[in-house]
Amino acid sequence: MTSFPHYRVRGSAFERGKQLGQLAKQQIIHNIETYKALFLEMAQVQWQAARAYAIQYIPWIERYDAEILDEIKGISEGAEVDLIDLIVLNTRSEIITNLAGSNVPSDGCTSMAVLPEATKNQEMLLGQNWDWNNRVKPGMIVLEINQAPRPAILMVTEAGIVGKIGMNSAGIGVCLNFLGTSEREMGVPIHIVLRGILNSKTLPQAVGQVARLTRGTSANYLIAHKEGEALNVEAAPTNYDVLYPTEGYLVHANHFIGPRMVTIHDTARIISPDTHLRQGRANKQLASYGKEIDTDALKRIFRDHGGYPDGICRHGEVLAPDLGRPMISSTVFSIIMNMSQGTFELAIGQPCENPYEVYGFASRE
Numbered sequence: 001m002t003s004f005p006h007y008r009v010r011g012s013a014f015e016r017g018k019q020l021g022q023l024a025k026q027q028i029i030h031n032i033e034t035y036k037a038l039f040l041e042m043a044q045v046q047w048q049a050a051r052a053y054a055i056q057y058i059p060w061i062e063r064y065d066a067e068i069l070d071e072i073k074g075i076s077e078g079a080e081v082d083l084i085d086l087i088v089l090n091t092r093s094e095i096i097t098n099l100a101g102s103n104v105p106s107d108g109c110t111s112m113a114v115l116p117e118a119t120k121n122q123e124m125l126l127g128q129n130w131d132w133n134n135r136v137k138p139g140m141i142v143l144e145i146n147q148a149p150r151p152a153i154l155m156v157t158e159a160g161i162v163g164k165i166g167m168n169s170a171g172i173g174v175c176l177n178f179l180g181t182s183e184r185e186m187g188v189p190i191h192i193v194l195r196g197i198l199n200s201k202t203l204p205q206a207v208g209q210v211a212r213l214t215r216g217t218s219a220n221y222l223i224a225h226k227e228g229e230a231l232n233v234e235a236a237p238t239n240y241d242v243l244y245p246t247e248g249y250l251v252h253a254n255h256f257i258g259p260r261m262v263t264i265h266d267t268a269r270i271i272s273p274d275t276h277l278r279q280g281r282a283n284k285q286l287a288s289y290g291k292e293i294d295t296d297a298l299k300r301i302f303r304d305h306g307g308y309p310d311g312i313c314r315h316g317e318v319l320a321p322d323l324g325r326p327m328i329s330s331t332v333f334s335i336i337m338n339m340s341q342g343t344f345e346l347a348i349g350q351p352c353e354n355p356y357e358v359y360g361f362a363s364r365e
Helices: 013-023 025-043 047-064 066-079 083-090 092-100 134-139 190-198 203-211 275-288 295-302
Strands: 006-010 108-114 125-132 140-146 153-158 165-168 172-178 219-225 229-235 240-243 249-252 330-338 343-348 357-360
Touching: 006 013, 013 025, 013 066, 013 140, 025 047, 025 066, 025 083, 025 092, 025 134, 047 066, 047 083, 047 092, 047 190, 066 083, 066 190, 083 092, 092 190, 108 219, 108 275, 108 295, 125 165, 125 172, 125 219, 125 295, 134 140, 134 330, 165 190, 165 330, 172 190, 172 203, 190 203, 190 219, 203 219, 203 229, 203 240, 219 249, 229 249, 249 275, 275 295, 295 330, 295 343
Parallel strands: 006 140
Antiparallel strands: 108 125, 108 172, 108 249, 125 330, 140 153, 153 165, 165 172, 172 219, 219 229, 229 240, 330 343, 343 357
């Protein structure tokens, strides 16, 4: 696979959802079948149990943003897939963590934001390697959503999931890291929060989209704006912390680092002990560039194999699980967003083996 399918949708929430369902039907069905297998293998959760559990999130999605729920309903009709199966996809992180317990991993990754004062060309840069199970690759898409009067969105997502990693026409971009705690609450699913961030026009609004309701599970949201600022929001279900990049850049992996969260029961760092080395190596390499960081520098960091096969560029599938190494995942894609230009570069799979391709908005609304 050299690129993900690239789709564009527009119109009302239901209409654009229906368009996406028709365009990406094959990928949506692939994702449903993939998670049927992954839930069973990783969490011993049957699909019917996942469906029954996911229904509880519908009121949370509607309370958070009824337009998002309308879009999911449209996807269901367009793809001719049962609505609850689409709700399952959009709550797949909560199902894996909450139904199976704290010892089951979700997606991991290494994210970084670099402010203009630390870049060679005074640009706002944001990017990450997204690490997860390789079987999701055929279900990945690049999606542009024109949803005036809200900002247009350009993101990389698992087809059928309404929010993921990407940017919007107002200059907001977001990256995601899985975090884990023993806290279990009903609340807004991770991927719905991501869509809320991408619906935002300012950084304060984006932080408010994370903070305003209880969340379904823990996650880290690294958010940047084209005006040259970034904020990192570490969120557990009922608490959160916000970090600011005081050195001109900020790196986040899969463990809590904020002072407000220091006493939290951090379960992801046990599942993903490589998180500490990835965090440290990315910080060290960014520091080595001084004020000369650019997209090429980020590409070199995202190709780093320190701790192989569980490095920043992750090849986790080459070794079986072992004592002290419970998680197998690989880099599904690498993305570098140039918020100043309103474009991103995307590499499919491990960036050490695959080139980056440039994507931008076809139109602005």
